[in-house]
Structure formats: C-alpha cells, structure tokens
Amino acid sequence: MxxxxxxxxxxxxxxxxxxxxxxxxxxxxxxxxxxxxxxxxxxxxxxxxxxxxxxxxxxxxxxxxxxxxxxxxxxxxxxxxxxxDYRSWRRQLAAGHRPVQDTLNAEHARTRVFHAWQGSMVPGLLQTADYARHVFIRYAELHRSKRDTEDAVRSRLKRQEGLYDSGKKFNILIGETALRSLICPPSVLAAQLDRLTGVVGLDTVHLGVVPFSASLKIPPANGFLIYDERLVIVEDWHAELWIKDQDSVTTYMRVWKTLRESAVFGADAQRVISRARQTLGES
Structure with missing residues (x-):
C-alpha cells in the first residue's frame, strides 16, 4: 500500500x-x-x-x-x-471496464515518455483486440463486474494510436512468461506474438524482453506503468494504486532501470519472441 x-x-x-x-x-x-x-x-x-x-x-x-x-x-x-490514490476494483468496475480504460487514455494523451514493466501479461498498449478481449473477460469473471468487453476493447485499442505519434516515447519491458502464458487460446496468443515482433521495429517503441535465462538483480514483482516520471500506476488483485509522491516514483524508475539490465532488445528480443511463437505451432 x-x-x-x-x-x-x-x-x-x-x-x-x-x-x-x-x-x-x-x-x-x-x-x-x-x-x-x-x-x-x-x-x-x-x-x-x-x-x-x-x-x-x-x-x-x-x-x-x-x-x-x-x-x-x-x-x-x-x-x-x-x-x-487508492482505487479499488470493486468501485472502479461498478460501471464496467470501459470507464477505467477511458481514464487511462486521458493519462496517455498527456504523457510524452512512458515506461512499463509487465512480467506475465502483454501490456495493454501492445495487445491485439482478441488478446485484450480474453483479458477483460477473465477479469470481469474474477471481479464479478459488469460485462462491457467490446466497449473496453475499443477504448484500449484507441490508446494505441499514440504509438504512431513521433512526439512520444514508449519504453516497455516484458517478461518471457508473458510470451507463453495461455490466458487465451493458442491461436490468439500466436497472433499477439506476431504483433509484438512487428512492434520491435517502431521508432517510438523501445521494447525489451527479460528471458527466462537472464540473471536478475531484483525479483520481477508485479507490473507497473510510469507516466513522465510524475505518476506510477500499480495493479494489484484488489485495487489499483496511483502513486504520485516523488520518492516513490523515483524508486519505481530505479526498479525499471534495474530490470532493463536483464532485458534483450532488437533482434535478440525478436528471437525470444520467435522461440515462444514456435512452441505454438501453426496456430
């Protein structure tokens, strides 16, 4: 907390x-x-x-x-x-996932430099529609919240327009677990991995993957998002924390930089993604 x-x-x-x-x-x-x-x-x-x-x-x-x-x-x-600062999922999801996504879209719109770490799931900013759909369904089941899956997917995809804004920079780290977790059918994950392979070449995106074989200086705990080093959003099972005090933001930035030391980028990242893709066969 x-x-x-x-x-x-x-x-x-x-x-x-x-x-x-x-x-x-x-x-x-x-x-x-x-x-x-x-x-x-x-x-x-x-x-x-x-x-x-x-x-x-x-x-x-x-x-x-x-x-x-x-x-x-x-x-x-x-x-x-x-x-x-403390946004319980019970309260946030009372009206469904769409309002939560709209709120995040507003933060992304005003952010120029974005950092993210996700160890076990592809970040929303890079998700395909089908992958996002399965994620929203799973969370709606968990929290027993209103089902507004299609509206939530459309809102999440709208956020991705920022990936093509030359004035923005997206520094994203994901764990290899995220490339292999079947929270969706294999065919959906295969398409998602193909999407990640294409993202590696975007000028605005610096995508790194922390492989299973990497040496780690710190345990890769729960995911977090950093907006212009002014706001950190951390998701937990019961709530979402919006952290604004500068000391804490600095700590999360230090965590991100430490995890980056264990990541691979460019062609090396594509190879890790490709190996995960191959395990799915011709999905």
Missing amino acids: STDFQRARVALGDRLRELRLSSPDGRLTGTQLAERLGWTQSKVSKLENGRQTATAEDLRAWAEGTGRPEAIGELTARLKGLES
Whole structure:
C-alpha cells in the first residue's frame, strides 16, 4: 500500500476520532458509537486507526452518529482525495471496464515518455483486440463486474494510436512468461506474438524482453506503468494504486532501470519472441 495513501487514511481516522470525542451529546466511547451505528467496536477502531478504508456511507453514518452532520461534506472530500490514490476494483468496475480504460487514455494523451514493466501479461498498449478481449473477460469473471468487453476493447485499442505519434516515447519491458502464458487460446496468443515482433521495429517503441535465462538483480514483482516520471500506476488483485509522491516514483524508475539490465532488445528480443511463437505451432 502506498505511503501517501496510508498517511491520508490515518489522517482521516484522526479526524473521525476528533468528531467522536467532541460530540455535542458528550464525549462518546468507541463502544457507544458502535452501538449507535449498529457496528462492531472493532470497525470503529479500525477506521480511527487507519486500518480500514471507510465508504461514503460509513462517513455519513459517523457524522450523523456523532451529532455532526455538517461534517459530511468535509469527510466526503477527504475520501475522494484518498481514493484518487487508492482505487479499488470493486468501485472502479461498478460501471464496467470501459470507464477505467477511458481514464487511462486521458493519462496517455498527456504523457510524452512512458515506461512499463509487465512480467506475465502483454501490456495493454501492445495487445491485439482478441488478446485484450480474453483479458477483460477473465477479469470481469474474477471481479464479478459488469460485462462491457467490446466497449473496453475499443477504448484500449484507441490508446494505441499514440504509438504512431513521433512526439512520444514508449519504453516497455516484458517478461518471457508473458510470451507463453495461455490466458487465451493458442491461436490468439500466436497472433499477439506476431504483433509484438512487428512492434520491435517502431521508432517510438523501445521494447525489451527479460528471458527466462537472464540473471536478475531484483525479483520481477508485479507490473507497473510510469507516466513522465510524475505518476506510477500499480495493479494489484484488489485495487489499483496511483502513486504520485516523488520518492516513490523515483524508486519505481530505479526498479525499471534495474530490470532493463536483464532485458534483450532488437533482434535478440525478436528471437525470444520467435522461440515462444514456435512452441505454438501453426496456430
């Protein structure tokens, strides 16, 4: 969990505690407030200590339960600021994958230099329509979210128009696992690998592959995207983290550069892709 997000969550918890202790009805204990709200006392404790993220409904109930309904607007604003850094998939995907892709498209539109690391999946920026379709279906099944697969695919492909903008640079690293993971039928993966082979020659794209045989200076953990060294987006199973504090962004940039030392490029990258393609036969 990003440090800036946790600091914001702790600050929100401190504010909730202030409201409880300064209730017009008199100082409330955590147990008394829990009884008023029909919650467990542990939930009150977790919210106040920054160990659980409040929902908008939680904040409204807290403000009303402490006799401070005028604080609802303030608390909601704090939550929105917090959620700009921590974006749960449950909330993001309530309307489907298309809005999430549109938001990413806006970030790509304003970005001139882009860095990415994906160890086990082809990055969205380089996905074919069929490959992207299977990815969205798998994630919709996982999160039990709205199925808007075709709209999401169209939005993701629109982002790829930036690959042909001479004013942009895309520095992308992928692990060899991404070339071999059958999250789609073999024929779809074969076409995806053919697409990657063609991407190697684009002037705007610097594509590297970290082979299975490469010596690694650090473990290749979860994937991340870096936008102009001002924003890092990290995907986890439960949420997407938007990291903006400069120290953290610098750390992710250092991770990317370290992984780059283990990657191969150009003709060597094409050979790794070709070997993976050959295992799929004439798909």
